[in-house]
Amino acid sequence: MAKYNAFYAQSGGVTAVINASACGVIETCRRESDRIGKVYAGRSGIIGALTEDLIDVSQESDDAIAALRHTPGGAFGSCRYKLKDIETHRAQYERLIEVFKAHDIRYFFYNGGGDSADTCLKVSQLSEKLGYPLTAIHVPKTVDNDLPITDNSPGFGSVAKYIATSTREAALDIASMCATSTKVFVLEVMGRHAGWIAAAGALAGSGEGEPPHMVIFPEIAFDRAAVMARVEEAVKKYGYCVIVVSEGARYEDGTFLADAGNTDAFGHRQLGGVAPTLAGMIKQDLGYKYHWAVADYLQRAARHLASKTDVEQSYAVGKKAVELALEGKNAMMPAIKRVSDSPYEWSIEAAPLAEVANQEKFMPRDFIREDGFGITEACRRYLTPLIQGEDFPPFENGLPKVAKLKLARVERKLPAFEL
Amino acid sequence: MAKYNAFYAQSGGVTAVINASACGVIETCRRESDRIGKVYAGRSGIIGALTEDLIDVSQESDDAIAALRHTPGGAFGSCRYKLKDIETHRAQYERLIEVFKAHDIRYFFYNGGGDSADTCLKVSQLSEKLGYPLTAIHVPKTVDNDLPITDNSPGFGSVAKYIATSTREAALDIASMCATSTKVFVLEVMGRHAGWIAAAGALAGSGEGEPPHMVIFPEIAFDRAAVMARVEEAVKKYGYCVIVVSEGARYEDGTFLADAGNTDAFGHRQLGGVAPTLAGMIKQDLGYKYHWAVADYLQRAARHLASKTDVEQSYAVGKKAVELALEGKNAMMPAIKRVSDSPYEWSIEAAPLAEVANQEKFMPRDFIREDGFGITEACRRYLTPLIQGEDFPPFENGLPKVAKLKLARVERKLPAFEL
Numbered sequence: 140m141a142k143y144n145a146f147y148a149q150s151g152g153v154t155a156v157i158n159a160s161a162c163g164v165i166e167t168c169r170r171e172s173d174r175i176g177k178v179y180a181g182r183s184g185i186i187g188a189l190t191e192d193l194i195d196v197s198q199e200s201d202d203a204i205a206a207l208r209h210t211p212g213g214a215f216g217s218c219r220y221k222l223k224d225i226e227t228h229r230a231q232y233e234r235l236i237e238v239f240k241a242h243d244i245r246y247f248f249y250n251g252g253g254d255s256a257d258t259c260l261k262v263s264q265l266s267e268k269l270g271y272p273l274t275a276i277h278v279p280k281t282v283d284n285d286l287p288i289t290d291n292s293p294g295f296g297s298v299a300k301y302i303a304t305s306t307r308e309a310a311l312d313i314a315s316m317c318a319t320s321t322k323v324f325v326l327e328v329m330g331r332h333a334g335w336i337a338a339a340g341a342l343a344g345s346g347e348g349e350p351p352h353m354v355i356f357p358e359i360a361f362d363r364a365a366v367m368a369r370v371e372e373a374v375k376k377y378g379y380c381v382i383v384v385s386e387g388a389r390y391e392d393g394t395f396l397a398d399a400g401n402t403d404a405f406g407h408r409q410l411g412g413v414a415p416t417l418a419g420m421i422k423q424d425l426g427y428k429y430h431w432a433v434a435d436y437l438q439r440a441a442r443h444l445a446s447k448t449d450v451e452q453s454y455a456v457g458k459k460a461v462e463l464a465l466e467g468k469n470a471m472m473p474a475i476k477r478v479s480d481s482p483y484e485w486s487i488e489a490a491p492l493a494e495v496a497n498q499e500k501f502m503p504r505d506f507i508r509e510d511g512f513g514i515t516e517a518c519r520r521y522l523t524p525l526i527q528g529e530d531f532p533p534f535e536n537g538l539p540k541v542a543k544l545k546l547a548r549v550e551r552k553l554p555a556f557e558l
Numbered sequence: 559m560a561k562y563n564a565f566y567a568q569s570g571g572v573t574a575v576i577n578a579s580a581c582g583v584i585e586t587c588r589r590e591s592d593r594i595g596k597v598y599a600g601r602s603g604i605i606g607a608l609t610e611d612l613i614d615v616s617q618e619s620d621d622a623i624a625a626l627r628h629t630p631g632g633a634f635g636s637c638r639y640k641l642k643d644i645e646t647h648r649a650q651y652e653r654l655i656e657v658f659k660a661h662d663i664r665y666f667f668y669n670g671g672g673d674s675a676d677t678c679l680k681v682s683q684l685s686e687k688l689g690y691p692l693t694a695i696h697v698p699k700t701v702d703n704d705l706p707i708t709d710n711s712p713g714f715g716s717v718a719k720y721i722a723t724s725t726r727e728a729a730l731d732i733a734s735m736c737a738t739s740t741k742v743f744v745l746e747v748m749g750r751h752a753g754w755i756a757a758a759g760a761l762a763g764s765g766e767g768e769p770p771h772m773v774i775f776p777e778i779a780f781d782r783a784a785v786m787a788r789v790e791e792a793v794k795k796y797g798y799c800v801i802v803v804s805e806g807a808r809y810e811d812g813t814f815l816a817d818a819g820n821t822d823a824f825g826h827r828q829l830g831g832v833a834p835t836l837a838g839m840i841k842q843d844l845g846y847k848y849h850w851a852v853a854d855y856l857q858r859a860a861r862h863l864a865s866k867t868d869v870e871q872s873y874a875v876g877k878k879a880v881e882l883a884l885e886g887k888n889a890m891m892p893a894i895k896r897v898s899d900s901p902y903e904w905s906i907e908a909a910p911l912a913e914v915a916n917q918e919k920f921m922p923r924d925f926i927r928e929d930g931f932g933i934t935e936a937c938r939r940y941l942t943p944l945i946q947g948e949d950f951p952p953f954e955n956g957l958p959k960v961a962k963l964k965l966a967r968v969e970r971k972l973p974a975f976e977l
Contacts, residue, residue, distance in 0.1 A: 183738065186738065211727045212732075213731075215734075216737055218737055220738055300957075303957055304862055305856050308630045308859035308861060309854075311631025312631045312632075312855045312859040314631060314635075315572045315633070316636055316638075318602035318605065318635055319603075319638045320637070320638045324855060342957065415834070430854050431852070432855060433851055433852045434853075434856065435728075436743060437724050437728055437853065440724075440728045440731040441727055442727060443863060526956035527955070527956045528956070529950070537719055537945035537946045538719075538722055539723055539726065
């Protein structure tokens with residue numbers, strides 16, 4: 140049987156465990172060495188394929204690949220770059236075929252979120268529309284947990300665990316300070332359109348009065364008066380108020396609370412600063428002393444506090460991607476299926492990529508409490524299994540050890556290509 | 559031998575490990591039960607003593623007290639409240655004597671930083687100036703690491719480990735994104751006047767080009783042009799730039815980069831927002847896409863990532879405080895003495911409180927690189943031992959377990975007192 144090489148790349152915002160998926164893909168390819176040749180990683184995602192900037196993964200030791208499992212960030216470089224339509228931008232696709240042909244690549248693994256699934260879907264059409272025999276599999280990943288079909292997105296469980304833990308810890312801090320000092324603490328978390336990460340903050344407490352006292356979701360229109368009433372109530376009743384607010388918090392008309400005015404390469408508005416904005420409103424309306432934190436990259440890079448469940452699922456989708464490719468399943472994505480809540484059981488099934496790309500999964504309304512400021516029991520049942528278990532990385536000299544890769548470039552065989 | 563009761567309270571900004579000191583004080587008092595009666599904790603620091611709001615620690619189980627060792631925040635409540643001079647505010651001191659007399663308290667343990675050491679020093683004068691036989695010991699604590707005499711401040715090692723780890727993790731994130739997206743990441747850390755925490759960020763890397771590429775200290779006047787030149791150089795050379803900036807970063811004339819305009823109860827300016835300020839300057843001057851994070855309370859509450867060395871030292875100063883009190887050493891503070899760098903060895907010695915109160919220890923100039931943007935080898939030698947070892951808390955249902963105390967109030971015996 141002829142052996143062909145595999146291409147693997149990372150795309151979109153990275154997570155604490157995207158490299159665990161890389162590890163799953165690469166280790167599985169190595170185990171299947173009688174059927175798969177070399178693994179070439181694209182430097183900076185699909186751009187690596189277009190510019191023939193390939194990394195020869197075969198030069199990395201087994202230990203280095205194993206260390207990917209506990210290394211945050213995207214080890215091969217990620218990108219925010221969306222392929223245009225095959226009909227209007229045929230040259231790009233022909234270039235991909237040239238590169239794949241030149242390096243004998245017939246397996247394509249793309250590790251990303253909703254936008255990246257779209258790129259993977261377009262690449263998967265090479266075989267049908269342009270006749271190049273490629274099997275393209277999307278490996279799911281996003282801290283936003285907004286991919287459809289899959290019960291949860293690899294990468295989310297770890298950010299959820301980090302935010303829930305940080306909320307619990309910071310709440311103990313402010314609870315000690317509130318008698319004479321800070322009364323309100325605002326933690327801003329990621330989640331542009333979907334409030335999954337904000338919801339995870341609510342896992343920090345559950346009993347009456349336990350912080351956080353309020354979660355502000357992008358799914359619920361921001362009502363300043365209602366928010367202030369709730370803050371005041373919490374401070375009067377418990378002495379302090381802890382708020383977890385999504386970066387995507389917005390008014391009824393869709394305007395974001397914090398809009399930095401920039402857009403990213405996908406055309407999304409770059410957000411940031413809702414925590415200071417909200418804290419300022421509270422100071423203005425109620426006069427309370429506040430503190431605020433913006434976790435930003437810290438939350439999605441915090442591999443030191445990853446969810447063991449998430450690490451295992453991230454590895455598993457990487458492994459399954461290779462298995463699907465070897466079964467000849469083009470344009471698919473390994474999706475997590477929840478078998479039961481408690482005890483938590485899950486399996487991996489194949490989902491058609493066409494049903495995944497460019498879809499966002501929002502919080503169902505029945506996961507958000509009726510008053511709009513917290514989560515329901517159904518949401519808690521859904522979220523709780525995802526943060527279970529710890530998978531601390533090895534530490535060296537007081538700090539987490541991370542994989543050191545050679546990232547050796549594969550010799551170029553083609554002329555340069557302008558993006 | 560007559561047995562007297564002990565008073566313990568927490569003051570100032572809390573840390574991830576101040577409760578480990580509480581644990582050290584309380585467990586040692588329990589072991590010395592033939593010489594010390596009950597431990598009464600002041601609710602909200604010295605305010606608990608003044609208002610006779612005392613917590614009967616004897617009602618807490620041994621397990622609950624042991625759990626303090628891995629619980630962040632101040633379990634008995636802290637305060638920002640500084641006693642006035644004994645000469646001008648005699649009534650306050652007479653009230654303290656009344657409360658101590660009413661509850662048979664002759665040992666006073668105050669757990670705090672520089673401002674709190676001042677309060678403890680004033681209380682220690684009760685015996686000399688007002689004739690009440692009290693032994694007052696200060697238990698050191700501050701994330702700022704700015705207490706004099708002690709080689710390092712309990713609480714600092716853990717925030718240092720958190721900031722170094724978070725910097726390393728977030729740097730891997732931005733390194734993966736920089737090809738097509740974010741070029742600059744700014745992490746704002748605490749440290750109003752002293753750059754110790756910012757310096758800890760530099761532990762994330764050491765080799766050429768390893769992030770962080772720049773540390774901005776409060777000790778070095780902020781020079782916008784010099785900072786921008788350095789950012790541009792890093793982006794051109796490494797593709798991205800990671801900056802750790804102290805909240806206390808300031809211009810030559812002393813103006814803070816970010817001044818929220820509020821002051822706390824000690825009269826200090828409330829800072830916050832230097833990260834977005836600096837990120838905005840970079841966007842304006844260089845046009846780079848940025849991300850920024852403000853760790854705020856997260857950094858000083860992150861017990862899940864505490865330094866084992868710090869936990870051990872925090873416990874040890876609590877234990878030593880009780881031992882000093884039993885030796886009749888009034889107005890003292892257990893201080894950490896460094897015996898050797900490598901292997902790191904330390905001991906605890908008694909320091910006179912008069913030499914500690916109201917002093918701030920800044921970064922020595924030879925700990926800051928000549929260009930002002932990084933740390934020297936001497937600094938690295940000093941900092942490295944402080945972040946060694948992990949002391950993960952127990953986790954339950956995916957989250958760190960924390961102590962649940964009864965916090966039962968001791969019955970009041972005196973009339974109310976207006977602060």
